[in-house]
Amino acid sequence: MDPIILGIAVVNGIIVGGLYGAIALGLSLIFGVMRVINFAHGSFLMMGLFIPFWLWKLFGINPYLAVVVAAPALFGIGYLIQATIIAPLFKRERAMILEPLSVLLLTAGVGIMLDNLALMALGPDFRGITMDFSAKAFWIGSVLNINYTRLIAFLTSIAITVGLSLFLARTDLGRAIRSTAQNRDAAALCGINVSRVYNITFGLGCAILGVIGCVMIPFYLVSPSVGLAFGVRSFIVVVLGGIGSIPGSILGGLILGVVESVTAQFVTATSASIFSFVIFILVLFLRPTGLMGMKV
Amino acid sequence: MALLEVQRINKAFGGLQAVKDLSFTLESGEILGIIGPNGAGKTTAFNMIAGYFPPDAGRIVFKGEDITSLRPWDISHRKIARTFQLSKPFGDLSVLENVMVGGFHHQGSRAAARRKAEEMLQVVGMAHQAEIEAHNLTATDRKRLELARCLATDPELLLLDEVVAGATPIEAEGMMDLIRKIRDSGVTIIMVEHVMRVIMGLSHRVLVLHHGETIAVGEPQTVSRDPTVLKAYLGERYGQLGSA
Amino acid sequence: MLKQPGPRNGSLYAAPLLALLALLILPAFVRGEYYLHVLVGVLFFAYMASAWNIVCGYTGQLSLGHSALCGIGGYISTLLFINLGLTPWIGMVVGGVCATVVGVIIGYPCFRLRGPYFALTTIAFAEILRIWVENTEEILGIELRGAQGISVPLKGQSPAIFQFEGKVAYYYIVIAMLLMVMAVTLWMERSRTGFYLKAIRADQDAAEALGINSTRYLLSAMALSSFFTALGGSFYAQYFRYINPERNMGLDLSIEFALMGIVGGQGTVFGPVLGAFLLTPAGEISRATLGGRFPGLHLVIYGLVLVLAVLFLPKGLIQPIRQLFSRGGARQSAGRRAAA
Numbered sequence: 094m095d096p097i098i099l100g101i102a103v104v105n106g107i108i109v110g111g112l113y114g115a116i117a118l119g120l121s122l123i124f125g126v127m128r129v130i131n132f133a134h135g136s137f138l139m140m141g142l143f144i145p146f147w148l149w150k151l152f153g154i155n156p157y158l159a160v161v162v163a164a165p166a167l168f169g170i171g172y173l174i175q176a177t178i179i180a181p182l183f184k185r186e187r188a189m190i191l192e193p194l195s196v197l198l199l200t201a202g203v204g205i206m207l208d209n210l211a212l213m214a215l216g217p218d219f220r221g222i223t224m225d226f227s228a229k230a231f232w233i234g235s236v237l238n239i240n241y242t243r244l245i246a247f248l249t250s251i252a253i254t255v256g257l258s259l260f261l262a263r264t265d266l267g268r269a270i271r272s273t274a275q276n277r278d279a280a281a282l283c284g285i286n287v288s289r290v291y292n293i294t295f296g297l298g299c300a301i302l303g304v305i306g307c308v309m310i311p312f313y314l315v316s317p318s319v320g321l322a323f324g325v326r327s328f329i330v331v332v333l334g335g336i337g338s339i340p341g342s343i344l345g346g347l348i349l350g351v352v353e354s355v356t357a358q359f360v361t362a363t364s365a366s367i368f369s370f371v372i373f374i375l376v377l378f379l380r381p382t383g384l385m386g387m388k389v
Numbered sequence: 390m391a392l393l394e395v396q397r398i399n400k401a402f403g404g405l406q407a408v409k410d411l412s413f414t415l416e417s418g419e420i421l422g423i424i425g426p427n428g429a430g431k432t433t434a435f436n437m438i439a440g441y442f443p444p445d446a447g448r449i450v451f452k453g454e455d456i457t458s459l460r461p462w463d464i465s466h467r468k469i470a471r472t473f474q475l476s477k478p479f480g481d482l483s484v485l486e487n488v489m490v491g492g493f494h495h496q497g498s499r500a501a502a503r504r505k506a507e508e509m510l511q512v513v514g515m516a517h518q519a520e521i522e523a524h525n526l527t528a529t530d531r532k533r534l535e536l537a538r539c540l541a542t543d544p545e546l547l548l549l550d551e552v553v554a555g556a557t558p559i560e561a562e563g564m565m566d567l568i569r570k571i572r573d574s575g576v577t578i579i580m581v582e583h584v585m586r587v588i589m590g591l592s593h594r595v596l597v598l599h600h601g602e603t604i605a606v607g608e609p610q611t612v613s614r615d616p617t618v619l620k621a622y623l624g625e626r627y628g629q630l631g632s633a
Numbered sequence: 634m635l636k637q638p639g640p641r642n643g644s645l646y647a648a649p650l651l652a653l654l655a656l657l658i659l660p661a662f663v664r665g666e667y668y669l670h671v672l673v674g675v676l677f678f679a680y681m682a683s684a685w686n687i688v689c690g691y692t693g694q695l696s697l698g699h700s701a702l703c704g705i706g707g708y709i710s711t712l713l714f715i716n717l718g719l720t721p722w723i724g725m726v727v728g729g730v731c732a733t734v735v736g737v738i739i740g741y742p743c744f745r746l747r748g749p750y751f752a753l754t755t756i757a758f759a760e761i762l763r764i765w766v767e768n769t770e771e772i773l774g775i776e777l778r779g780a781q782g783i784s785v786p787l788k789g790q791s792p793a794i795f796q797f798e799g800k801v802a803y804y805y806i807v808i809a810m811l812l813m814v815m816a817v818t819l820w821m822e823r824s825r826t827g828f829y830l831k832a833i834r835a836d837q838d839a840a841e842a843l844g845i846n847s848t849r850y851l852l853s854a855m856a857l858s859s860f861f862t863a864l865g866g867s868f869y870a871q872y873f874r875y876i877n878p879e880r881n882m883g884l885d886l887s888i889e890f891a892l893m894g895i896v897g898g899q900g901t902v903f904g905p906v907l908g909a910f911l912l913t914p915a916g917e918i919s920r921a922t923l924g925g926r927f928p929g930l931h932l933v934i935y936g937l938v939l940v941l942a943v944l945f946l947p948k949g950l951i952q953p954i955r956q957l958f959s960r961g962g963a964r965q966s967a968g969r970r971a972a973a
Contacts, residue, residue: 205936212929465844479835
C-alpha cells in the first residue's frame with residue numbers, strides 16, 4: 094500500500110470523521126441529558142440536508158446562508174417532537190414501571206415515519222447541489238488536495254463542537270442543562286424547569302444537524318434513505334467515543350472516518366461498512382463505556 | 390462443623406475498602422445479626438456471601454464446600470437464599486406467580502410449584518393477596534413476598550437484608566414472629582438490620598461492622614454495652630460513658 | 634402477565650378457535666389467488682412475529698436482527714436443494730439448526746448488554762451478515778450470487794420437494810407452522826422455562842438469586858426462536874421461489890417482525906398474531922392502493938402505529954382485548970371468592 098495513498102485516505106478520513114463527530118454530538122447530548130436514545134437522529138439529519146437543498150433549488154439560496162433557516166427550523170421540529178411525543182413517556186415513568194425500551198421504540202417509530210414521509214413526498218432519488226466553487230480544492234504539496242466545501246464542513250464541525258462546549262460551560266442555560274443531566278430531581282428542586290430543559294436540549298441536538306446539513310449539502314447527495322445510514326453511523330461514533338461525552342464524539346467520529354476511508358482502499362465501500370460494524374461490536378463487548386464516556 | 394465459615398474476605402471499590410478481613414463462623418440453627426452504621430459494609434459482605442460479586446481476597450465455606458467464586462444461581466442451589474435491601478419483586482407477575490418462581494426450584498411441574506407457593510404464602514400470611522400484581526404491593530408486603538419467594542426454595546441458610554426497614558412497630562413485631570417461626574423450622578439466618586430492637590431481640594449473636602472492619606462480636610447484651618460499638622454509633626463522648 | 638389466565642375462562646379461547654375454523658375452511662369459498670396470497674403473507678408474518686416473540690417477548694430484550702436468521706434458513710435450504718438435491722423439508726431443519734447455532738453464539742455475549750445496546754448489536758450482526766452475502770458471488774464453490782439473490786428452481790410439483798401448484802397447499806402449511814409455534818409458545822409460557830424467563834425479564838438479579846441461570850435460559854429461548862425463524866425463512870424461499878439479502882436479511886424485515894410482536898403484545902401467545910393480522914393487511918392495502926403514488930406509505934403507517942402503541946398501549950393490542958374477556962371471568966371468580 095502506497096504510503097502516500099494511505100496518507101491521503103487518512104486525511105480524507107479525518108475530514109469526514111470530524112463531520113461524523115459533529116453529527117453525533119446531538120445524539121450524545123440528548124442521551125447525556127435525558128437518557129433518551131434517539132433512533133430518529135439520522136432522520137433529522139436527512140431533514141437538515143433537504144432544507145438547504147430545497148431552498149437552493151426553489152429560491153437559489155446559498156446553502157451556507159440557509160443556516161439561518163435550517164437551524165431554527167430543526168430546533169423547532171426537535172423541540173416540538175420532544176414536547177408532544179416523547180414527554181408523555183417521562184410522565185408515565187413517574188407513575189409506574191417503565192419498560193426500558195419504550196423510548197427507543199418511540200423514537201424508532203418517529204424515525205420510520207419521518208424517513209417514509211420524506212420518501213412519499215420527495216421520492217427515493219439522490220439529489221445534490223452544485224456551486225461555483227464545488228470543484229475547487231486547495232492543495233498541500235503536489236499530491237494532497239482537499240475540497241473547499243469539505244474543508245468548510247470540517248471546520249464548521251470543529252467550531253460547533255467548541256461552541257457547544259463553551260455554551261454548556263459558560264452560559265446559564267448551559268449550566269441548567271448540565272445540572273439537569275447530572276441530577277434531574279435536584280435540578281428541579283433548584284427551580285430549573287426540567288421539561289423546558291429537555292425540550293431545549295432536544296431542539297439543540299437537532300439544530301446542530303441543521304447547521305451540518307447546510308455545510309454538507311454542497312458535496313453530499315441527499316435522499317430519504319440517508320437517514321438510516323447516518324443514524325447507524327452516529328451510534329457507532331457514540332459507542333466508540335463514549336456516550337454523553339463531547340470530545341468523545343469527535344474522537345469517535347475521527348476514528349470511524351479514518352477506518353472507513355482506509356478500508357475503502359482495500360475493499361468496496363459497501364463491504365467496508367462491515368469493518369465499522371465489527372469495531373462497533375468489539376467496543377461494545379470490550380469497553381462498553383467507549384473511550385471517554387459515562388456509564389449507561 | 391460450622392455451617393458457614395467466612396474467612397478474611399475483603400472487598401474494595403476503587404479506592405474505598407468496603408470490607409476488610411471479615412471473618413466469622415455460623416452454627417446451624419443460629420440467628421446472626423450484622424449491624425453497623427451506614428456505609429459499614431454490611432450489604433457488601435452480604436453480596437459476597439450470596440455470590441453477587443466475588444471477594445477480592447478470602448474464602449467462604451458452606452458445609453465444608455468452598456463457595457467463594459460461585460455464581461448466584463449455584464449458591465441458590467446450595468440452599469442459600471437471600472433477600473434484597475431494595476426489594477426486587479417481579480413486578481408484572483402476581484404474588485403467587487412470584488413465589489412460584491421460587492417454587493420451581495426443586496420441582497419442574499407447574500402444579501407442584503404452585504402448591505409450594507401457596508404453602509409459603511400461608512406461612513408469611515399473604516395467601517389472601519395471591520392474585521395481586523407485585524408492583525402494587527406496599528413496601529413491607531414486598532419484603533414479605535421476597536421472604537416467601539426465598540422460602541419456596543427450601544433454604545438451609547437465609548440471608549435477610551433489612552427486612553424490617555420501613556415497617557411500623559406492629560409490622561416489625563409480625564416480621565419478628567415470622568423470623569422466629571422460620572428459624573424454628575430449621576433454617577439458619579443471617580440478618581442485616583438497622584432496627585436495634587429487632588436485631589437485639591432475635592439474634593443469638595451480633596457482629597458489628599464499622600468502616601468495613603469488625604469491631605465487636607458476641608451476644609446482644611454484651612455488644613450493646615461495648616464502648617467501641619457505642620463510640621461508632623454515637624460518637625466519642627458516649628463511648629466514654631459506656632466504659633464508665 | 635394478567636391475572637385471569639385463559640384456561641379458567643373458556644370464552645378467551647372461543648374466538649381464536651372460531652377464527653381458526655374460518656381460516657381452515659376459507660379456501661373452499663374464496664377462489665381468488667390474490668386473496669390467498671395476502672393471507673399467506675399475513676400468516677407468514679404472524680408466524681415470524683411469534684417466533685421473534687419467543688425470545689424477545691419473554692426476555693424483554695429487543696432483537697432487530699432476526700431477519701438474518703430468516704435469511705440463514707432460506708439460503709441454506711435453497712442451496713442444499715440446488716447443489717445437493719436435498720428436499721427442502723430436510724433442508725429446512727438443517728437451516729434451523731444452523732440458525733440456532735448462530736443465534737446462540739451471538740446471543741451469548743449479547744445478552745450481557747442492556748436494552749438499546751443489545752438492540753444495536755443485533756442490528757450490527759445482521760447487517761454484517763447481509764452485507765457479506767450481498768458482496769459475495771461465491772464461496773467454496775457454492776454460488777451465493779450476492780445482491781442478485783437466488784431463484785429456487787422449479788423441479789415439478791411435488792410435495793416431497795416442497796413445491797406445489799397454486800397457493801392452497803402453502804396456505805395450509807403456513808397455518809400448520811403458525812399453530813406449531815403458538816403451541817410451543819403456550820407450552821413454554823406455562824412451563825418452568827416461561828416463569829423463569831419472565832422472572833429474568835422482571836428482575837435479573839432477583840431471578841439469579843432464586844437459582845435461575847439466566848444465561849442458560851436466555852440462550853434456550855434464543856435457540857428456540859432462531860430455529861423457528863429459520864424455518865420461516867425456508868418457507869419464504871419455497872413460497873416466493875426467490876431470496877436475496879436485501880429482502881430476506883434486511884433491517885426492514887427485522888423491524889417488521891419486532892413491530893408486529895410489540896404492537897400486538899409481547900410475551901403473550903396471541904399478541905404477535907394479532908399484530909400481524911392488523912399490520913400486514915394495512916401494509917398490503919396501502920401498498921396496493923396508494924403505494925405506486927406514495928412509496929413508503931405503509932411504513933409511515935407502521936411507524937405511526939408504533940408511536941401510538943408505545944404511548945397508549947404499551948402492553949400491546951392484546952391487553953384491552955384480554956380485559957374484555959376477563960371482565961366476565963373476574964366477575965365469576967369474585968363471586969367464587971365471596972362465597973368461600
